[in-house]
Amino acid sequence: xxxxxxxxxxxxxxxxLEAMGAQMILANAYHLHLRPGDALIKDLGGxxxxxxxxxxxxxxxxxxxxxSLASLRTVDEDGVEFRSxxxxxxxxxxxxxxxxxxxxxxxxxIMQFDHVIPGQSDEAAAREASERSVRWLNRCARELRRLSxxxxxxxxxxxxxxxxxxxxxLRLEAAETIRSSGEWSGFGIxxxxxxxxxxxxxxxxxxxxxxxxxxxxxxxMGVGFPEDLVEGVRRGVDLFDCVAPTRMGRxxxxxxxxxxxxxKRAEFRTDVRPLDEQCDCAACxxxxxxxxxxxxxxxxxxGHRLLSLHNVHFLVRLxxxxxxxxRAGTFGGWSRDWLARYHSRVTIPA
Amino acid sequence: xxxxxxxxxxxxxxxxLEAMGAQMILANAYHLHLRPGDALIKDLGGxxxxxxxxxxxxxxxxxxxxxSLASLRTVDEDGVEFRSxxxxxxxxxxxxxxxxxxxxxxxxxIMQFDHVIPGQSDEAAAREASERSVRWLNRCARELRRLSxxxxxxxxxxxxxxxxxxxxxLRLEAAETIRSSGEWSGFGIxxxxxxxxxxxxxxxxxxxxxxxxxxxxxxxMGVGFPEDLVEGVRRGVDLFDCVAPTRMGRxxxxxxxxxxxxxKRAEFRTDVRPLDEQCDCAACxxxxxxxxxxxxxxxxxxGHRLLSLHNVHFLVRLxxxxxxxxRAGTFGGWSRDWLARYHSRVTIPA
Numbered sequence: 001x002x003x004x005x006x007x008x009x010x011x012x013x014x015x016x017l018e019a020m021g022a023q024m025i026l027a028n029a030y031h032l033h034l035r036p037g038d039a040l041i042k043d044l045g046g047x048x049x050x051x052x053x054x055x056x057x058x059x060x061x062x063x064x065x066x067x068s069l070a071s072l073r074t075v076d077e078d079g080v081e082f083r084s085x086x087x088x089x090x091x092x093x094x095x096x097x098x099x100x101x102x103x104x105x106x107x108x109x110i111m112q113f114d115h116v117i118p119g120q121s122d123e124a125a126a127r128e129a130s131e132r133s134v135r136w137l138n139r140c141a142r143e144l145r146r147l148s149x150x151x152x153x154x155x156x157x158x159x160x161x162x163x164x165x166x167x168x169x170l171r172l173e174a175a176e177t178i179r180s181s182g183e184w185s186g187f188g189i190x191x192x193x194x195x196x197x198x199x200x201x202x203x204x205x206x207x208x209x210x211x212x213x214x215x216x217x218x219x220x221m222g223v224g225f226p227e228d229l230v231e232g233v234r235r236g237v238d239l240f241d242c243v244a245p246t247r248m249g250r251x252x253x254x255x256x257x258x259x260x261x262x263x264k265r266a267e268f269r270t271d272v273r274p275l276d277e278q279c280d281c282a283a284c285x286x287x288x289x290x291x292x293x294x295x296x297x298x299x300x301x302x303g304h305r306l307l308s309l310h311n312v313h314f315l316v317r318l319x320x321x322x323x324x325x326x327r328a329g330t331f332g333g334w335s336r337d338w339l340a341r342y343h344s345r346v347t348i349p350a
Numbered sequence: 351x352x353x354x355x356x357x358x359x360x361x362x363x364x365x366x367l368e369a370m371g372a373q374m375i376l377a378n379a380y381h382l383h384l385r386p387g388d389a390l391i392k393d394l395g396g397x398x399x400x401x402x403x404x405x406x407x408x409x410x411x412x413x414x415x416x417x418s419l420a421s422l423r424t425v426d427e428d429g430v431e432f433r434s435x436x437x438x439x440x441x442x443x444x445x446x447x448x449x450x451x452x453x454x455x456x457x458x459x460i461m462q463f464d465h466v467i468p469g470q471s472d473e474a475a476a477r478e479a480s481e482r483s484v485r486w487l488n489r490c491a492r493e494l495r496r497l498s499x500x501x502x503x504x505x506x507x508x509x510x511x512x513x514x515x516x517x518x519x520l521r522l523e524a525a526e527t528i529r530s531s532g533e534w535s536g537f538g539i540x541x542x543x544x545x546x547x548x549x550x551x552x553x554x555x556x557x558x559x560x561x562x563x564x565x566x567x568x569x570x571m572g573v574g575f576p577e578d579l580v581e582g583v584r585r586g587v588d589l590f591d592c593v594a595p596t597r598m599g600r601x602x603x604x605x606x607x608x609x610x611x612x613x614k615r616a617e618f619r620t621d622v623r624p625l626d627e628q629c630d631c632a633a634c635x636x637x638x639x640x641x642x643x644x645x646x647x648x649x650x651x652x653g654h655r656l657l658s659l660h661n662v663h664f665l666v667r668l669x670x671x672x673x674x675x676x677r678a679g680t681f682g683g684w685s686r687d688w689l690a691r692y693h694s695r696v697t698i699p700a
Contacts, residue, residue: 294400
């Protein structure tokens with residue numbers, strides 16, 4: 001999924017996303033509730049109409065943002081009291097209120113409201129948050145049913161989120177409890193890529209992979225870089241989202257099959273090649289590295305546009321190839337070769 | 351002309367300009383000489399190839415920038431010594447060196463290097479600068495001929511620039527001297543819209559209109575707002591350039607047939623209408639004022655893109671209609687009605 005936190009994939013136009021074959025956009029309930037307001041978006045016909053995107057949209061519930069962006073948080077069994085990161089105003093999210101927000105936004109897939117904790121939390125803290133998230137899932141499901149019956153609206157499916165930090169037993173327990181508690185269309189895997197070691201993330205993905213039904217999509221939340229996507233698919237993940245392609249793009253970093261490059265470097269001043277010689281995106285078909293470097297040196301918006309476009313296109317194409325390889329039964333060998341080539345170039349921090 | 355000072359029309363992609371029917375882009379010799387360097391652009395195949403625009407390009411000579419942006423200027427008959435506004439490095443422009451720069455850039459129309467003075471200069475200062483500009487024109491023409499003969503390159507035409515401040519006699523003298531000094535493909539009118547009263551600008555345009563050949567395009571440099579374009583066409587002007595549509599667009603101001611609006615105002619929070627109900631640009635066809643306001647409040651790049659696109663499209667369409675009206679012989683009445691409607695709404699500064 002391309003990330004459109006505030007109902008826009010940063011620097012890109014929906015027609016560009018459609019042209020590159022992007023299938024789904026993520027938006028964020030916390031951010032849109034604060035600005036411009038979910039009730040306003042409902043009045044304006046919902047998120048699809050508001051942002052000019054007719055394809056599928058998923059909204060994250062704001063669980064992560066409440067625990068990472070907002071300040072002066074107090075959590076109890078009912079919900080979370082916090083202050084807006086924009087104006088400091090006091091707010092309260094509960095599983096029920098978040099379902100109301102996500103229903104107003106009208107995305108196709110909505111994530112449950114969950115209790116998110118720091119990546120390195122000990123087992124006791126992780127257990128408390130995970131078990132609370134399961135109880136909140138049941139309240140989300142009940143509230144979504146009530147709202148759907150009370151007022152007609154777009155069909156929406158609720159994804160649970162498997163939590164449990166880096167503790168295998170907790171992850172297994174959460175996956176099994178959630179799985180047996182309802183008929184879910186897909187499963188979120190939360191609380192990863194939040195500071196833990198990559199090997200921990202891979203280990204947890206393998207545990208969760210075995211515990212979730214094979215015929216439902218698994219969504220690894222907030223991940224990631226190109227190599228993380230390939231590693232995730234190797235471990236049974238179907239769906240990803242990450243700000244990396246657009247955020248890094250705005251900082252001058254471009255993904256290529258040979259690793260990451262920083263276009264601002266002097267070595268690209270006279271480089272007539274496209275960002276990635278294997279890429280057929282709208283930037284690579286028309287512009288040289290030398291031109292895009294010039295745009296960054298001169299701080300021109302078109303530079304941000306072109307690198308954002310290229311990076312999102314790179315991930316969309318990467319996943320299209322991965323799907324082909326999975327279908328052909330050749331994913332294992334392909335992914336090993338792809339990772340070896342990608343890691344062969346020393347990557348340059350943005 | 352859409353303004354692409356640094357080889358990019360700010361926030362826009364060349365394909366968007368083509369789709370809206372923009373015919374010509376302006377770039378700037380002073381800026382591109384300093385960054386990324388005209389020799390580099392020549393090595394990379396010239397400006398058209400560098401910036402991905404196959405349509406006509408005009409380069410301004412940098413006369414205006416040397417006198418407005420650069421510091422520690424000293425002017426003599428040979429040329430101008432100045433310091434770069436980017437790094438303070440010492441530089442020297444002469445009519446000959448500027449022709450070399452503009453030849454490297456490879457635009458289709460290149461402007462002469464001229465001596466630009468403040469808008470309210472007295473007649474003696476205006477005369478000195480105007481007469482020097484005429485002498486520099488002859489040096490530019492000679493040098494361009496020499497360069498064209500010495501090395502094959504793209505065909506380029508040189509436009510002289512009529513100077514003379516707000517002094518009618520000087521303007522007349524300059525126009526006549528230039529006209530009789532060669533066979534020019536078109537004429538720039540410089541030194542207007544630099545702080546003088548609008549009535550002074552109109553008066554000078556009327557004087558110059560009579561003095562220039564009717565069958566050659568007149569280019570009013572650095573102008574302007576929608577109303578200035580209509581007023582200019584009324585006074586015989588064919589070609590314009592101005593940063594207003596993109597600069598104001600980035601500040602949240604949108605041109606409409608009923609005057610200018612500032613999209614950031616609270617009144618647009620729930621406004622489902624497009625920016626301009628008569629407009630068929632890629633922004634107005636798809637997005638509400640409420641959405642674009644949200645993008646500006648959230649400081650999203652797509653907001654800058656959509657308003658820049660709308661404003662440039664607005665001027666391109668305005669000039670297309672003006673051409674139709676001129677051809678149909680109905681321009682006079684149409685322009686009066688258009689100006690009355692445009693001025694009927696109190697315009698809101700960006």
